[in-house]
Amino acid sequence: MAKITVRVGMASCGLASGAEPVYKELKKLLEGKNEVILKQVGCIGLCSYEPLVEVDIDGKRTIYGDMTPALAQELVNSSFSPTQTLREKVVYSNEIEEAPENRRMNKQVRIVLANCGIIDPERIDEAISRGAYKALAKALKTMSPEEVIDEVYRSGLRGRGGAGFPTGLKWKFTRQAKEEPKYIICNADEGDPGAFMDRSVLEGDPHAVIEGMIICAYAVGASHGYIYCRAEYPLAIKRLNIALNQARQENFLGSDILGSGFNFDIEIKEGAGAFVCGEETALIASIEGKRGMPRPRPPFPAESGVWGKPTNINNVETYANVPWIIRHGANEFTRYGTERSKGTKVFALAGKVAKGGLVEVPMGMPIREVIFDIGGGIAGGKDIKAVQMGGPSGGCIPSRLLDTPIDYESITATGAIMGSGGMIVLDETSCVVDVAKFFLNFTQRESCGKCPFCRIGTKRMLEILERISEGKGKMEDLDLLYELxxxxxxGSLCGLGQTAPNPVLTTLKYFREEYEAHVKDRRCPAKVCPSLIHYVIDSEKCIGCTRCARICPVSAITGKVREPHEIDDSKCVRCGQCKQTCPVSAISVE
Known part of the structure; x- marks a missing residue:
């Protein structure tokens, strides 16, 4: 009899899209059907198709998108053989060649995400069946701490939190520190707008992160660890707690781990949502119960970290790579990537891309390939303008540089940064002044206020951007903006202030003509900035249906039924509702 496994994507993205009713319906329908195994799994990656249901029949996998309880019933009634209706819902299949997302999935290399969307993250036995904790056993039983560090160093793994510092070298510094006890920290304070890489890993495969942390602790000689996770990730925290308790029960955590004499445990510290706590010294202060504010370095955390003791800090994705490296070997990891950037990178693909979601690609893949081959190009068939990489700390990479390979040095050379993995696509309707203003407003609000340059400088920069977007800017403002x-x-102390100007610097560098249009012509080329646009009704197209007048919140539109209407520009608040409502596209933006 065929073994049938049905997986429902129950990460935050799936739950937000209605996966829970689908799961409950399947659970009810499959009751008593012992030949079918129903699982809740993490993010499958095809987020634009949520809710997702995968049917795996003896390794023959088919993923259905946009599922509903009614379609779930049809799936079960058809004995998991896709009917015509269900076939239209197939997004990926290793049996159906024409499935639309086959190319997208097959171009990826999954190391960090290998188990995400496959295992139930709340069942450790499923993680173990997929190889979890084998690397830990190998490290404890056959490798010295120095050999573990050497293996990680030779793999070329660099910190995936943004800085790209060699992981093995970081571990070595902590190992060599003389003070005791030592600590390790997992930075899960993912605060970039549009980023959801760490959340998805924690929700989908928490054991990969936990195992990586235990291996790191063994290598550096730490006895206690912290996972610093933002409180806005309740599902991730819930599944982490379940995974930690299960790991303790299996003797992967606690005293005398696997009979090796090594003792180590982990606790979760919930962050209160301060973006600056993503900076490691501010994060340490928060763990200690202090206000999350950065301090000067040196000393670095490897020498003096939490409670003044040697501390190693890596982010979620970095730790999740470690078990794979120890299990398969450094040489296997170096098969992927470029000379100086090895392995793979997880990205949260978002913005004006046709098919956003979670992807993992080999380092060195061109940005263009990620956006067009994996992301399906630009939504609505519009032209791409730029890609924002690195979040508020990153920068805009223009369309002419889309062939830039994804590696630390190449991305940094554009003025952006790799960051933790946010990739936000901008199209022709995106205003770069508005984008720069959005990110600067974010970093200005998130500044801890310790440094005058960051506290005051970002405020003055934001004021200039606001003047420009309101049509009140002067040409000398552009030079002042650059100088500031x-x-x-x-002049800023930590990474937040040091990188906050990046969105401004890159947009000024690559799109100066758009800034000048705002200043010289009092015009927003993308037709986004409210003070620089006007809504106009084409009298020849208008059919006088009155829909626009009825929806206008300030009664700026007048006209008789079946006669052309007009917009009073002095009253108009540029909300755009009239344009969205017009059934004949008679309203345009000028």
């Missing part, structure tokens, strides 16, 4: 950006970058 450099001063904030050079």
């Amino acid at each position: 950006a450099l001063q904030v970058k050079e």
Whole structure:
């Protein structure tokens, strides 16, 4: 009899899209059908198709998108053989060649995400069946701490939190520190707008992160660890707690781990949502119960971290790579990537891309390939303008540089940064001044206020951007903006202030003509900035249906039934509702 496994994507993205009713319906329908195994799994990656249901029949996998309880019933009634209706819902299949997302999935290399969407994250036995904790056993029983560090170093793994510092070297510094006890920290304080990589890993395969942390603790000689996770990730925290308790029961955590004499345990510290706590010294202060504010370095955390003791800090994705490296070997990891950037990178693909979601690709893949081959290009068939990489700390990479390979050095050379993995696509309707203003407003609000350059400098920069977007800017503002950006970058204490000007610097560098259009012509080329646009009704197209007048919140539109209407520009608040409502596209933006 065929073994049938049905998996429902129950990460935050799936739950938000209605996966729970689908899961409950399947659970009810499959009751008593012992030949079918129903599982809740993490993010499958095809987020634009949620809710997702996968049917795996003896390794023959088919993923259905946009599922509903009614379609779930049809799936079960058809004995998991896709009917015509269900066939239209197939998004990926290793049996159906024409499935639309086959190319997207097959171009990826999954190391960090290998178990996400496959295992039930709340069942450790499923993780173990997929190889979890084998690397830990190998490290404890056959490798010295120095050999573990050497293996990680030779793999070329660099910190996936953004800085890209060699992981093995970081571990070595902590190992060599003389003070005791030692600590390790997992930075899960993912605060970039549009980023959901760490959340998805924690929700989908928490054991990969936990195992990586235990191996790191053994290597550096730590006895206690912290996972610093933002409180806005309740599902991730729930599944982490379940995974930690299960790991303790299996003797992967606690005293005398696997009979090796090594003792180590982990606790979760919930962050209160301060973006600056993503900076490691601010994060340490928060763990200690202090206000999350950065401090000067040196000393670095490897020498003096939490409670003044040697501490190693890596982010979620970095730790999740470690078990794979120990299990398969450094040489296997170096098969992927470029000379100086090895392995794979997880990205949260979002913005104006046709098919957003979670992807993992080999380092060195061109940005263009990620957006067009994996992301399906630009939504609505519009032209791509730029890609924002690195979040508020990153920068805009223009369309002419889309062939830039994804590696630390190449991305940094554009003025952006790799960051933790946010990739936000901008199209022709995106205003770069508005984008720069959005990110600067975010970093200005998130500044801890310790440094005058960051506290005051970002405020003055934001004021200039607001003047420009309101049509009140002057040409000398552009030079002042650039000068301020450099001063904030050079004078700030921590990474938040040092990188906050990046969105401004890159948009000024690559899109100066768009800034000048705002200043010289009092015009927003993308037709986004409210103060620089006007809504106009084409009298020849208008059919006088009155829909626009009825929806206008400020009664700026007048006209008789079946006669052309007009917009009073002095009253109009540029909300855009009239344009969205017009059934004949008679309203345009000028």
